[in-house]
Amino acid sequence: MIVTSAEWAIVMLSLRVSFVAVLVSLPIAYALAWLLARRRFPGMIVLDALVHLPLVLPPVVTGWLLLIAFGRGGEIGAWLYENFGITLVFNWTGAALAAAVMALPLMVRAMRLSIEAVDRRLVGAARTLGASSWKAFLTVTLPLSIPGIAAGAMLGFARSLGEFGATITFAANIAGETRTLPLAIYTGLQTPGGEDAVTRLAIISIILSLGALVLSEWLVRRAQGGRAHVL
Amino acid sequence: MIVTSAEWAIVMLSLRVSFVAVLVSLPIAYALAWLLARRRFPGMIVLDALVHLPLVLPPVVTGWLLLIAFGRGGEIGAWLYENFGITLVFNWTGAALAAAVMALPLMVRAMRLSIEAVDRRLVGAARTLGASSWKAFLTVTLPLSIPGIAAGAMLGFARSLGEFGATITFAANIAGETRTLPLAIYTGLQTPGGEDAVTRLAIISIILSLGALVLSEWLVRRAQGGRAHVL
Amino acid sequence: MSFEVEITVQPGEREISGRISSDARLTALVGASGIGKTSVLNAIAGLLRPISGSISVAGRVLFDAERGIDIPPEKRHAGYAFQDARLFPHRRVAANLDYAEKLAKGRKPIIARAEVVRLLDIDGLLVRWPDTLSGGEVRRVAIARALLSAPDFLLLDEPLAALDPERAERLSTLIERLRDRLEIPMMLVSHSERDVARLASKTVRMG
Amino acid sequence: MSFEVEITVQPGEREISGRISSDARLTALVGASGIGKTSVLNAIAGLLRPISGSISVAGRVLFDAERGIDIPPEKRHAGYAFQDARLFPHRRVAANLDYAEKLAKGRKPIIARAEVVRLLDIDGLLVRWPDTLSGGEVRRVAIARALLSAPDFLLLDEPLAALDPERAERLSTLIERLRDRLEIPMMLVSHSERDVARLASKTVRMG
Amino acid sequence: TGPVVFAPASMQDAMTAIVVRWEAQGNSRPVLNIAGTPALARQLVEGAPADIVITADAQWMDWLEQRDVLQAQTRADLVSNSLVLVASTREAQQLTLDDPDARIALGDPESVPAGRYARTVLVRSGEWAEIAPRIVPTENVRAALALVERGEVEFAFVYGSDLREGKTDAVIISTWPASPDLPITYPIARTAISSHPDAKRFSDFLRSPEAAAILVAYGFSDPVNGPSS
Ligand SMILES: Nc1ncnc2c1ncn2[C@@H]1O[C@H](COP(=O)(O)OP(=O)(O)OP(=O)(O)O)[C@@H](O)[C@H]1O
Ligand SMILES: Nc1ncnc2c1ncn2[C@@H]1O[C@H](COP(=O)(O)OP(=O)(O)OP(=O)(O)O)[C@@H](O)[C@H]1O
């Protein structure tokens, strides 16, 4: 299969959007996961529900809510525009924002599971060895939750690659700017005789996701080094 | 807020669809998670990618693929119809199938993470005490991966509640049959002046997801009993 | 013969060979830390597959590389008190004991539950979760669980190590009693020469 | 005073009171399994907050409920060899030792790394992952890590329990040497009367 | 770049062709945003920087007008479309709409204009009440066409422009051209915030005979055949 340069541009855009989405949301997701795993605080369940919201609402609604908040007419959008001249709607950063929001719940859940599985006694050991609680977090909890970080990043990346509803609503469908793979597929589906293009783009999606998967499995295995598992 | 009987019917339908979707896919997801966590076999990466596919493809495409496979003209669909008189397209079981397929990758990932965290030496201990490998699985690996099962079920349920693209493509938007909450919300968004209905339904979605969340957290805590965590 | 073991195991990169031929009722296995004692017990219990050799206990062949025999662990009926305890963290202490008892149903117990609980002094711990137990408490529960599995033979990996003198004395007495009263072969790993001298009629030194 | 401890801790449901007042260089803490020895060490190290009382070591107040003093664990500079080892599973043995050394940088070491490695005989283990170590190997690495943290005082929870006689002897000699050469208070939990008699100049019995 | 144009998904190909022609005449290329009409309308109301908007039906353009996001006096009908009833090749030619086994796919009448038009036609012919339970409402017209092509339903209502390549497997049963009581029109307007110097020129070009020829080639009809505005 030969990929045309137009398709190639779509792929690169999709990768950039997904990559930025994951990169930006990763630390936020991890911080949320840590809070939910390790702290008990009032409003915890509300935060938890809020994080899950993009999962349970139809993507189009999430996109609409983003539009209301981050559009130029929205509170945050107007503020961003006035103070920094930043516009998120209708360009690729908006697509990345939409993807990040949709990916967040998946990332948080996977990471939280891994953080909860870290043996707290190891944190205690690090403390007696002279590590502040922050340092103990960095050297014990964080590295031991790498499987969850990897799984979360993988899920988030895949979800970002597949994101459609929130993106088309919030960031629009502009070729070269916000037309990611799913939007291109949608455009193809809307066009009489567009089935061939749809098939090609779907195959590209599949190959990309497979690549991301292999990469993430490989990274995890490398991070865990030769650590054996014994019966 | 007073919920009208039409809205109530939509809620009940959504709950039924999501519940059945999770119930049916849970054992499949767990089996897949176990295979991916504990076995090394050729084609493993292909299986892994296949499981993740619904995540990375635009939901509409997944719905379309489901139609090709499970429609009356599709291989599986025709077989099901001829041998059992079962039709999945255009009725609520189809919506449940679409939701289940979309939820599967999330469930598998969460469960896999938990299974990988189970100390294999405990399985060995169970074996010396007389447990067959199946029994050891049932009494050790399975209960110790409950956090992952719960997280997976929760993610899957939330994802099912929010599933839109695959459902509308595969099961269509039939009131009382396949018009779940997201489809109803979408219908509202597509209608000039439908904002009020959208807001009401979105609030109902949020309340439902919050309820599911609280319930799952409570179930996990109950299953783990008073097990303390020590520093 | 109680234990007839001649195996090469490879838990890591290094090959370890062990040869035990004993018809003593209680055989002690001694040797430096890291020499391979636990690996040998694991092989006898069926948790570590030797790369060659054969294992038989009380005349029953459990493993034979050449003849292709490899009885699965659950059919070997070992009563194995692990060095690292391996209590089930999701079951309370009582449920850990139940686990062994239930799977042993239909087989001949070697000791009554009440007696184990009394002698190991774990009565007060039955309702507790394993991760709330002290070091010595964990070991005592692990030994109790092994004894309640109606084993055909016992593998005790440093059972006395974490116990205070009074409890260690009680457990030694119990081991002596089991040794003298029952026909089941026992293998004991210990670093204490005194304990070995007192309990074992045959000592195998590894390394 | 080396150790001046008078606390009530509550690791579970039961309250445990401990009172230690010792100016011996090496204080032994003995008592039945489950009596609360590890809990007292945890309190001294700052991992378990007493519900009342005070702790001072070598004249430094580490905890005082009434005065509201509670030095965080990392500022107490305990060299704590845990009963359950607690090696970091994601770091090789060498990296476990590095961890202690790096955080101790700028503080006065009590022993050189080469010497610890030689005396505890862990040279061959440095490249290994903790979960591939044998029971005794794990304990030796844990002790090495504690010694390398440039501690102001040492807490040793049954350091000799899992070691073969030869290695136990070597470690005892090392402990004696540290005791006689250095000014740092040491507390030793042990069930062995012989070890206690040999190493400790003061014995505190709990329970 | 050229002006920003919001256009409905059903016009994707035609609009692309027009844009290419326009660019070939030495103009800078307009930016196309292609989505369902409701998404376009809502984006516009939230301050999206568009110059020209085309909607797939008059209702949404009315909605935009009420919200003061359009430039006065710039609204016009761009093209019209026709409504077509198609049948699947396999069995359907023997069936009729009123057969109790026949399923009819159409864009959801509540949210998709084409579905609304289909309902209008069926209500007028008195068949609606009887057919309604056998309706399969879809997200858009293309999905309805896909269902009939795959034989999942026997009939579907689609737009004439959806069938222009003639390579569909579906068989045309009947056609309803746009008319005053079936106003299948695509209105166009310039937005209030439009500031692009080319906006007026390009929207004039869209309504030129040259563009009309392209639109007709893609299955649309001249708006003069429909209701005049
Ligand atoms: N999974 C593994 N990978 C690499 N090496 C291993 C693994 N498991 C065990 N070993 C090594 O095999 C050797 C034998 O271990 P084993 O646990 O049998 O020793 P042991 O005699 O029981 O020692 P101890 O008295 O300290 O418990 C040790 O050197 C140990 O480090
Ligand atoms: N998290 C907990 N929850 C409930 N009880 C606990 C918890 N942690 C410790 N205990 C109990 O507190 C008591 C003291 O435990 P500790 O570990 O201090 O005993 P120890 O003297 O060190 O015993 P050993 O010699 O067996 O190690 C024990 O009875 C133990 O079961």
Ligand code: MOO
């Ligand atoms: O062209 Mo539309 O708005 O998808 O019916």
Ligand SMILES: [Mg+2]
């Ligand atoms: Mg051992």
Ligand SMILES: [Mg+2]
């Ligand atoms: Mg203790």
